[in-house]
Amino acid sequence: MAETLGNLAVGFGVALSPPVLFYAFVGCVVGTLVGVLPGVGPLAGISLLLPATFGLDATRAIVMLAGIYYGAMYGGSTTSILMRIPGEAASVMTCIDGYAMARKGRAGAALAIAAVGSYVAGTVSVVALMLLAPPLAAFALRFGPPEYFALLTLGLLVLAYMSSGSMLRALAMAALGLLFGMIGIDQMTGYFRFAYGIVELGDGIGVVPVAVGLFGLAEILATAGQPTPTEIVKPRLRELLPSRQEWRESAWPIGRGTVLGFLIGIVPGSAHIIASFVSYAVERKLAKRPEEFGRGAVAGVAGPESANNSATSGAFVPMLALGVPSGPIPAVMLAALMVHGVSPGPLLVTQQPELFWGFIASMYVGNVVLLILNLPLVGVFVNLLRVPYPILYPSILVFCILGVYAVNSSVVDIWIMLVMGALGYVLRKLDFETAPIVLGVVLAPMLEMALRQSLAMSDGRYAIFVARPISGVLLAGAAALVLLGLRPLVTRTLDWRARLALAAKGEEHP
């Protein structure tokens, strides 16, 4: 514990240095804007701003990108509460009771509860991240290629299982992503695969154009042409303070949301989205008056908002400790670290303590910055929503093109973004989730390398995967998930994921 505190002191030394503090602040502001503006989620936001970090050192870059991530979680609640438009997907549940509170004249209180809940969850979950990541990294030093292969397989299956809707669809999307990840030079033999003479495809299709295409461009394609909503509930500053009763009603939901969010965040999947859905369901289940949900229940704002912020920190645990992204956003963050010459994994804590602990400390600082930013400046952020969408989306499109091009200075990446945007648009229409594609693209080379290295180690014997205890246990978990996922197909009933998908669409299941 003393060692952890000592390391944290080093981290605060880094995080409170003026340049790092400045980039944390910039990340938080940009993240809040990303969260407020419909059509730019945190994934697209981080991907677009990745080139802007090229001139920075790794610590400042990761601190800024992380600021965008959790800033977007904060900002997403603003549009949900004031306009019933989720700025990003994790705020969908906040729309229901947040907007209902706003209609009852409690918009300021809803915003304050969301901000304080996010702050508490963000800060507490960073403590958990700080305590959990280093021992996990030490444990992961025992991992060889078979363990990594088993872990990555399990990660993909958990992502598919945790996706709302059908596991079959999610698995199909993960397989599609893995197949896209096969494009480029085979790392073991040097063969060009599916490159068709395009030299730029040698390094693969790249996570940034894929993420911006599937999430940024696809969103623009799906929403352009829709009328701009006009009704915005604008709170006054003096209305921001919740009543004593509202504080009492939000305390436990914030606590439960924090714990739930962090635990769900560690598990692969679209953690912050699932966390807010699960938290809402839990709060409604535990409520003394569940009939208030949907009509402005305080717990319906406090729980999901805390959960999605807590999940943000949880998602960093496998990324920092194992070098394995647990979802599309950590995957882009991982790519960002690699661009800056940092290899996340078990050795990061010991080899680059300033980066690791500076990053952790910056999250404490960032949460304070966001609390200060979000409440007094809510009016400023809301004014952004007055920009008509027919002007906003062309501007966002310009930043998509710019961000994607700037990563490799290659127009091939713009073509990839275009293809992925069209694919993402069609998949949205067909009700398929696209997050597993992004993760598949990132994990494909790692998975293939781990498989082939394992077979080289064992002289081609597949028994190596079950003979080693850690990989055996991980693969047993993967097999169990497949069986669980197949159950609804056999019993022809709706499992919790299908019910979640129906709830998201506002439908009741029969």
Next chain:
Amino acid sequence: MLTTDRVAGGALVLLALFTLWESRRLPLGSLRQPGPAGAPVVLALVLLGLGAVLVLTGRRAAALSGVGFPEWRHAVAILAVCAFAALALERLGYRATVTLALACLLGVVERKGIVFTAVFSLALALASFLLFDTLLRVPLPRGPLGL
């Protein structure tokens, strides 16, 4: 009946078959020592299986006729502008390409006034260039005329 699952499943089956066909150019290796085509072939077979299951079990999914594409004109225009940007960026330079792309979207697609379109397009192109290229030192193409 055509449903969303059946259409998507069919498309995935076709993609898997295409991948299998294209993989024949690469050494497959053996099960004990997979070659460069090993992983793509396995993944294509998995995709083929999943696509086939989606087609077979897709009866209960939403009907394709119920999926609306009311914004398709906007979508096509935006994709066309992206294609233009990809073709023009290194030929005309960043500022000229972005100005033209924005002018097309604002003036033609969204039917904004000429003056507003011209001023906004030029201002955003110049401001984003200044921010990224000049201040953040992210090199952006200048084109033959230095634009």
